[in-house]
Amino acid sequence: MLKLAAVGGLLAAGAWAYYANAGVAGRSMEMSVRGTPETAAFPVAVAPVARAPIAGTVTYTGTVAPYNDEDIFARVTGRVVEIPVYPGDAVRAGQVVARLDDVELSSRVLETEAMAAGARASRAQMESDLLAARLGIVQMQKELAMIDADLTYARAVAARAERLVAAGAVSQQEYENERTMATSLEARRDAARAKLEQAGAMEGAAQRKLEAAGSMVAQSQAALQTARIVRDYTRILAPSSGYVVKRLVAPGVLVQPGMAILKTTQIDRVRLQANVGEKDVQSVRVGSPVTITSVNGASAPLQARVTAVFPFVDQGARTAVVEVVVDNAGRRFLPGQYVAMRFTTGERSDTLTVPRAAVARLGGKAAVWVMEDGRAQPRPVITGLEGAEHVEIVQGLAVGERVVARGHGGLYAGARIAEVETAAERAGTPAPNTNSRPPTSEAPATPKGAGHAGH
CATH class of the missing domain: 1.10.287 (Helix Hairpins)
Structure with a gap:
């Protein structure tokens, strides 16, 4: 009996210690969320709301496709006696690429x-x-x-x-x-x-x-x-200049009319194709400016214009193909490569803008953190054109207001914030944009209590 009583006492003491610690921890977390006057200020980078010109852009990953693919066919029945070209070889129009028995x-x-x-x-x-x-x-x-x-x-x-x-x-x-x-x-x-x-x-x-x-x-x-x-016809000629992609038959094979012997491709000009979302494709037109950069950044950006917008949307992906045909001197682009294609969707000469990193989105709504008397306050906004570095504000902000551009993590309504100077600002150069496309892995925190915002 004495042993049972001792065990019961130990269990009761342990339970009291657990609930006591849990209660302290819970209260501590709740206070950290609500904030107290003793809470340290969050270091943030702020930027003013200013009027400036802006060019709206959207960026998509595109694929390089050859300007034209051709299969070279036999036109008569015969045994292949020679194929003097191999994949990767350049061929010119009228060049003999295969021979058939002509006896x-x-x-x-x-x-x-x-x-x-x-x-x-x-x-x-x-x-x-x-x-x-x-x-x-x-x-x-x-x-x-x-x-x-x-x-x-x-x-x-x-x-x-x-x-x-x-x-x-x-x-x-x-x-x-x-x-x-x-x-x-x-x-x-x-x-x-x-x-x-x-x-x-x-x-x-x-x-x-x-x-x-x-x-x-x-x-x-x-x-x-x-x-x-x-x-x-036993001398099979290349119909146009290009490069051999694949040999489809080997010497000695008996071919029939219409049987493909070689596959060639033309890459002196190439097609850059991107699957653009149906929301953005409405703003892209034939002739719209587009900036093309290689994914690995190995070459300088190329300025071009949209040459075609396919007149249908894929039912599954809800995207449409937008195509840009460019000259490919020096084989800068190779079929199958990926490129970043930044399309210009519109321009404003004078409008309210904020840094792109200052805008947070959740469920189609946009909001920013506004600095008011040293504290962060959420503000729903309606955005317009979106550039690589700035976003147009149609409604919700006024010139001169200051918004949090970086350091959103952990912010809450009424949180104390302190403006910090970046190393770039101390050096006298503008800080790099942290939310240029493609976006960084760190996204700004969505302000709590933000209302509906349009795009």
């Missing part, structure tokens, strides 16, 4: 060349026939002219003989002879005319045969040209 297609070219030669020989023969027909016509015309002359003379002689026989100066037999001669010449004239018509018909036939032979020549020449073009 069969070269034989087809020889065959069409022989057909074309035969067509040309046939046309030459038709030209000779046409020339002969035309010469025959000329000969017939001359012969007909001679017969006409003889017939005219014979008719005159027969008429004279007819008058003489009537006068009894010549015999009837002589008259009949002269008349028979004239009749014979008339028959010869009719025959000559028939031959001339026949020669004209032969000329027409020869002309038509020549035209047909000309068509055959043209057809054979077209077939020859086609055969040569198809044969030349």
Whole structure:
């Protein structure tokens, strides 16, 4: 019994000590939250609310994409005998990047060349026939002219003989002879005319045969040209200048028309693409200024302008693609790299501004800590344009008021604050902005009791 009593006493003493310590600790924490006159002042950096020009910007991470990707295809069936280029090689437009076996297609070219030669020989023969027909016509015309002359003379002689026989100066037999001669010449004239018509018909036939032979020549020449073009397809050429990305087949493979052999890319110009949130994309337009910097900061910023805003928003990410096309002399940008793209969304020449680090946000509301009589007081504000270092204040502050720019951690309404001078200020140079994009890991504390603020 004595042992049980001793144990009970020890337990009661321990419980009293626990609750006593817990009560002291709880009261201490509560006082630290509420603050007491003895609480030390928080060291902070303050900045005045001032009127100044501002350019609103939003920064997004973009990706470098080639200006154009191309797959180089085979256009005829054949076995790959050579691919003289490798990934990373630069190629120029018209350069041979692959060769196919051309034995069969070269034989087809020889065959069409022989057909074309035969067509040309046939046309030459038709030209000779046409020339002969035309010469025959000329000969017939001359012969007909001679017969006409003889017939005219014979008719005159027969008429004279007819008058003489009537006068009894010549015999009837002589008259009949002269008349028979004239009749014979008339028959010869009719025959000559028939031959001339026949020669004209032969000329027409020869002309038509020549035209047909000309068509055959043209057809054979077209077939020859086609055969040569198809044969030349065995020499696969780069359609444009660029760089080889990948070999898609190896030598020895039998390829078919439409089968990709190489993949090339053009990077003399590149596309810088960023997925911009739907809230910000409304303020970005084609032609808007944009500052581009590499993520590693290895090169100086590049000034450019937006060249395209894709006219649709991704349903999942709620973003739209904004694109900037820039020259890439010296291959400053490589496909696949990340870049920081700071878009200018608007400009004001004279407006209220505070340092960007002075504005705290929670749930879409904005507020600042205002220094009033050495104490921090929360103040809801409505913001406008946001730059890399400053934020426009549309409503909630007045010129000359002082806001806490750094040292927000642990602040509460009414907390004592003491303005401290930074090393940069002591050196006479402005302090660096602690909230330039991309933001630092330390975010300003949200003032308690801050009301609704717009953006």
